[in-house]
Amino acid sequence: xxxxxxxxxxxxxxxxxxxxxxxxxxxxxxxxxxxxxxxxxxxxxxxxxxxxxxxxxxxxxxxxxxxxxxxxxxxxxxxxxxxxxxxxxxxxxxxxxxxxxxxxxxxxxxxxxxxxxxxxxxxxxxxxxxxxxxxxxxxxxxxxxxxxxxxxxxxxxxxxxxxxx
Amino acid sequence: xxxxxxxxxxxxxxxxxxxxxxxxxxxxxxxxxxxxxxxxxxxxxxxxxxxxxxxxxxxxxxxxxxxxxxxxxxxxxxxxxxxxxxxxxxxxxxxxxxxxxxxxxxxxxxxxxxxx
Amino acid sequence: xxxxxxxxxxxxxxxxxxxxxxxxxxxxxxxxxxxxxxxxxxxxxxxxxxxxxxxxxxxxxxxxxxxxxxxxxxxxxxxxxxxxxxxxxxxxxxxxxxxxxxxxxxxxxxxxxxxxxxxxxxxxxxxxxxxxxxxxxxxxxxxxxxxxxxxxxxxxxxxxxxxxxxxxxxxxxxxxxxxxxxxxxxxxxxxxxxxxxxxxxxxxxxxxxxxxxxxxxxxxxxxxxxxxxxxxxxxxxxxxxxxxxxxxxxxxxxxxxxxxxxxxxxxxxxxxxxxxxxxxxxxxxxxxxxxxxxxxxxxxxxxxxxxxxxxxxxxxxxxxxxxxxxxxxxxxxxxxxxxxxxxxxxxxxxxxxxxxxxxxxxxxxxxxxxxxxxxxxxxxxxxxxxxxxxxxxxxxxxxxxxxxxxxxxxxxxxxxxxxxxxxxxxxxxxxxxxxxxxxxxxxxxxxxxxxxxxxxxxxxxxxxxxxxxxxxxxxxxxxxxxxxxxxxxxxxxxxxxxxx
Numbered sequence: 001x002x003x004x005x006x007x008x009x010x011x012x013x014x015x016x017x018x019x020x021x022x023x024x025x026x027x028x029x030x031x032x033x034x035x036x037x038x039x040x041x042x043x044x045x046x047x048x049x050x051x052x053x054x055x056x057x058x059x060x061x062x063x064x065x066x067x068x069x070x071x072x073x074x075x076x077x078x079x080x081x082x083x084x085x086x087x088x089x090x091x092x093x094x095x096x097x098x099x100x101x102x103x104x105x106x107x108x109x110x111x112x113x114x115x116x117x118x119x120x121x122x123x124x125x126x127x128x129x130x131x132x133x134x135x136x137x138x139x140x141x142x143x144x145x146x147x148x149x150x151x152x153x154x155x156x157x158x159x160x161x162x163x164x165x
Numbered sequence: 166x167x168x169x170x171x172x173x174x175x176x177x178x179x180x181x182x183x184x185x186x187x188x189x190x191x192x193x194x195x196x197x198x199x200x201x202x203x204x205x206x207x208x209x210x211x212x213x214x215x216x217x218x219x220x221x222x223x224x225x226x227x228x229x230x231x232x233x234x235x236x237x238x239x240x241x242x243x244x245x246x247x248x249x250x251x252x253x254x255x256x257x258x259x260x261x262x263x264x265x266x267x268x269x270x271x272x273x274x275x276x277x278x279x280x281x
Numbered sequence: 282x283x284x285x286x287x288x289x290x291x292x293x294x295x296x297x298x299x300x301x302x303x304x305x306x307x308x309x310x311x312x313x314x315x316x317x318x319x320x321x322x323x324x325x326x327x328x329x330x331x332x333x334x335x336x337x338x339x340x341x342x343x344x345x346x347x348x349x350x351x352x353x354x355x356x357x358x359x360x361x362x363x364x365x366x367x368x369x370x371x372x373x374x375x376x377x378x379x380x381x382x383x384x385x386x387x388x389x390x391x392x393x394x395x396x397x398x399x400x401x402x403x404x405x406x407x408x409x410x411x412x413x414x415x416x417x418x419x420x421x422x423x424x425x426x427x428x429x430x431x432x433x434x435x436x437x438x439x440x441x442x443x444x445x446x447x448x449x450x451x452x453x454x455x456x457x458x459x460x461x462x463x464x465x466x467x468x469x470x471x472x473x474x475x476x477x478x479x480x481x482x483x484x485x486x487x488x489x490x491x492x493x494x495x496x497x498x499x500x501x502x503x504x505x506x507x508x509x510x511x512x513x514x515x516x517x518x519x520x521x522x523x524x525x526x527x528x529x530x531x532x533x534x535x536x537x538x539x540x541x542x543x544x545x546x547x548x549x550x551x552x553x554x555x556x557x558x559x560x561x562x563x564x565x566x567x568x569x570x571x572x573x574x575x576x577x578x579x580x581x582x583x584x585x586x587x588x589x590x591x592x593x594x595x596x597x598x599x600x601x602x603x604x605x606x607x608x609x610x611x612x613x614x615x616x617x618x619x620x621x622x623x624x625x626x627x628x629x630x631x632x633x634x635x636x637x638x639x640x641x642x643x644x645x646x647x648x649x650x651x652x653x654x655x656x657x658x659x660x661x662x663x664x665x666x667x668x669x670x671x672x673x674x675x676x677x678x679x680x681x682x683x684x685x686x687x688x689x690x691x692x693x694x695x696x697x698x699x700x701x702x703x704x705x706x707x708x709x710x711x712x713x714x715x716x717x718x719x720x721x722x723x724x725x726x727x728x729x730x731x732x733x734x735x736x737x738x739x740x741x742x743x744x745x746x747x748x749x750x751x752x753x754x755x756x757x758x759x760x761x762x763x764x765x766x767x768x769x770x771x772x773x774x775x776x777x778x779x780x781x
């Protein structure tokens with residue numbers, strides 16, 4: 001608890017303590033909401049891509065409030081890359097497993113009853129794979145661009161003349 | 166009818182922004198507006214007057230969706246198109262930042278090393 | 282083999298992500314993976330040449346509801362071109378890319394580009410073609426700017442913006458087609474468009490498609506990205522872009538849409554012939570004054586694509602007799618295959634020269650045939666083929682196109698084609714004189730021959746030039762007949778969805 005209090009009181013990195021306290025509470029809700037949209041993709045609008053974007057947004061809020069070092073310590077660049085590739089490989093193997101039924105991308109798992117959570121064959125599994133991939137990809141893009149931003153901020157301190165229009 | 170016309174106005178605005186502005190970031194905004202205007206046009210193609218959303222609720226019959234629902238196929242196409250636009254936008258912004266690192270300016274008329 | 286048709290896109294897509302995963306363990310895994318996957322794809326593509334035309338339903342959804350994969354003569358021909366030249370480019374990159382960092386990301390993007398191009402040629406559904414077109418295009422935008430110097434980034438950005446506008450125009454056309462007919466399946470679209478006829482909306486869609494796909498194929502008003510993008514890319518990527526990508530994404534899609542979906546139409550044929558003639562002459566004249574090795578080759582690519590466009594335009598004309606149209610189509614397809622072979626040979630040769638001497642400027646090179654004999658001979662064979670000198674393959678394809686133009690009664694276009702042939706000969710002789718023959722400058726006295734991994738693809742491609750030139754009759758009978766009949770017979774394409 002001491003480390004968290006010191007993180008919140010530290011005003012040199014990230015934003016003010018009010019923002020940090022609120023984000024600490026809100027981030028869990030955003031993650032649960034994103035996971036709900038991914039898992040119920042075959043019953044309500046949404047699905048893999050929309051849920052993945054919301055999960056990545058939870059992570060972006062964390063980095064904005066607490067600073068980049070804490071964000072990178074939670075999920076490093078290497079972990080994001082591994083999750084990204086794993087999600088894409090899971091999606092392709094679900095398509096290739098359709099060959100057991102005879103056709104590419106065939107829906108080969110039992111379909112179940114309508115309006116149930118565990119129904120519609122392999123569509124929820126594909127939604128989960130896409131959700132993982134999109135989360136990891138958007139996180140990696142955000143971190144890469146924020147590192148660039150630091151370089152350019154330092155560079156633009158040197159010369160002030162920038163042409164607009 | 167007016168809605169189709171407005172989406173074409175968005176397309177022309179995006180193209181104007183792409184052609185007439187010299188700042189690279191404004192050109193990127195122009196391309197994004199153009200792509201989104203086409204997504205809007207694609208959704209409007211599937212619209213039906215006084216239609217309901219194409220979601221099958223419990224206790225509803227299939228025939229109701231066929232008669233009253235809007236067309237769900239363009240919505241699936243637009244989802245794919247938005248993802249493609251996101252990929253292109255990420256690549257454009259990364260290239261724009263790298264070019265600032267090398268050329269020290271965002272002005273497109275100064276970035277003219279390749280000629281002839 | 283019919284059941285494994287979707288593997289042409291599934292295998293390279295899986296290889297992309299597997300390469301990135303395995304490269305965290307050992308760095309050599311990327312090379313091995315790329316080599317094995319492209320070898321497998323090349324073998325599968327050659328095997329597909331011997332199959333009868335068929336249709337594959339993805340996920341067992343019956344057409345016109347599901348996505349359809351179609352295999353006929355034209356798709357098989359394009360698959361062989363894409364995968365075999367991809368395999369040779371991968372062999373070349375094994376040694377060439379050691380001068381760049383992040384080799385595993387290069388191979389991952391390369392696999393993604395091949396997956397996209399394969400997807401464009403095998404699919405029979407309009408929106409699926411758009412998705413794979415975007416996959417291949419985005420991978421190529423990233424690959425053009427791979428060595429992140431100033432010129433590469435500027436070229437990649439220009440290519441990105443122009444390609445993005447073209448893709449938007451294509452999507453607009455697809456949206457209007459869907460609202461007119463209610464289906465996205467290509468054989469079904471052919472049936473519906475016959476009922477509708479050529480209204481103003483369909484003409485607008487044709488204009489949008491000519492603009493969008495013409496930009497991908499680099500026809501002349503839309504060619505401005507090519508002379509910047511192709512020289513800045515690493516040499517094997519220039520070979521893939523100039524040799525394969527502008528054909529698979531631009532020429533194949535124009536042929537498929539104009540022949541099999543819309544049918545023969547005099548207005549579109551006239552426009553395509555005019556654009557082809559414009560490309561031939563403007564790019565040919567601009568290529569004479571270039572001093573950069575790869576930039577001259579890039580302008581020459583635009584010029585040769587003009588030849589193919591003019592042949593396609595002639596075959597599309599409903600007023601031309603069927604024999605003239607068939608002749609023009611055979612000439613155009615043969616020139617497409619030939620150009621893939623000798624343009625990738627020339628770009629890979631320029632890469633070998635740059636690897637050893639460190640420069641691309643024609644003023645600084647000279648007399649290389651004494652120091653690099655294998656590379657020099659292959660580049661000489663390639664230049665002679667593209668200029669249209671008799672025993673090589675370029676002579677036959679240009680001759681057939683010129684004969685078809687003259688037989689069809691187009692005297693102006695025919696004489697323009699002959700004139701551009703002479704211009705091509707002129708600047709390629711200039712290229713050979715500046716790089717291969719002549720005096721060896723002081724700075725280059727220490728160069729040796731290029732490594733084996735780089736000369737092997739050059740030798741194979743040069744041998745293909747000679748063999749396809751001498752054995753022209755065999756090539757025509759086996760490959761081109763199937764492709765030509767697949768295009769001219771629209772009824773067979775439409776019946777694929779009913780009978781299959």
